[in-house]
Amino acid sequence: MERLQKVIAHAGIASRRKAEELILEGRVTVNGKVVKELGIKVTGSDRIEVSGIPLEREEPVYFLFYKPRGVISSVKDEKGRKVVTDYFEQIKQRIYPVGRLDFDTSGALLLTNDGEFANLLMHPSSEVEKVYVAKVKGIPVKEKLRSLEKGVHLEDGKTAPARVKLLSLDKKKQTSIIELAIHEGRNRQVRRMFEAIGHPVLKLKRERYGTLTLHGLNSGDFKELTPHEVKQLRTLAMGKK
Template sequence: MERLQKVIAQAGVASRRKAEELISEGRVTVNGEVVTELGTKVTPRKDKIEVDRVPIDREEPVYYILYKPTGVISSVSDDKGRKVVTDFFSNEFRLFPVGRLDYDTSGLLLLTNDGEFANILMHPKYKVTKMYVAKVQGVPSREKLKLLERGIMLEDGKTAPARVKFVSGNPKTGTSIIEISIHEGKNRQVRRMFEAIGHPVLKLKREMYGFLTLKGLNTGEARELRPHEVKQLREMAEKKKNN
């Protein structure tokens, strides 16, 4: 038997924390009876579990890397009819993105139907590092890059320390290529960080997520994570949480 909130999360309905809220609000039933007690144990294969009167389907968990192109929404649907990341997959299983990449940002994005796994990776306390390559306007001084390394104040708070590497500068175009690694996920964070030091981002790509890279993928292509990669991501997140 397993805890009810864990079963809901693994079914991809919501994160475990959100599942706990759903239970507390009386929106979950087990075999037709409303359950509000957290920690209730259920047998997923035998018990009929419903959230808001909709049965949950306990799918086998799947995990994918997508090389997201620019001009694609990190969502499962869009009310404006724009292309979304799940359009690159068949409909044989339900998927949702782990976090997000902006519409005009390309690169590595994880998708899964495992809500608990997604919640672990997205939560700031687990400190999973994401590395981006940014083409920025102008040539930032070493002093300005150090501001990013130490953490810089944005309108929603100060950013955590980042790893920053100046890759190259192009005097003819007046642009630079900078690598930056962060573990937070504030909205449009990398772009806002560079704007704060006076060097707006012209192009942005996420190259790495933890130890994962885009190796072997072209834009718009995806591959399934290998079992040892899923295990390593979990172990890495748990290790950083405990440090």
């Protein structure tokens, strides 16, 4: 479910602030009833009219994007930096990223115009696993890798159990390549986890999101998800609900 003013704004009728004014003025109906409360939430099946005109909602679309490093996970940036939606200029729907990848992190990122789907995936109880490959400074001993598996203490609490695999190491350069699989999505979590064990990240890429991989995509490419892929993600996200 999404807030009514957000749905109106997303349909391109008005800005969210203007949509709030329309609601307060009694010019919006939901299923034939006038709504004057800003907190109300609606579903995709609700009939919404603004000033007597039915609201036409966009068809939901879902994309997997191979985000390059140096791109902002947003629809706009006040500093004029490149954002992920710059790669989707030919897409007419008003899409936005599901969660985010840091400016200096590359890899799998989902974009959609389906707010319910996005909220489901970003919910703290979501069971969607994300797999990262990190190049870190130094060569961690087994005990440190085990601590990542059990969970490490960060300033916002202990992390959930993770899967960890040492892929390769370079004794000369004193660096390691490590695969880390988590289902949480805290801010800069992977980087903070490696910092907590004393091995800061030098380079980071998200290789997999749920059942989706970057296979066949180059940096900056995207593909539309199939209905089956969308259903798989929904099922994974609802694992413990």
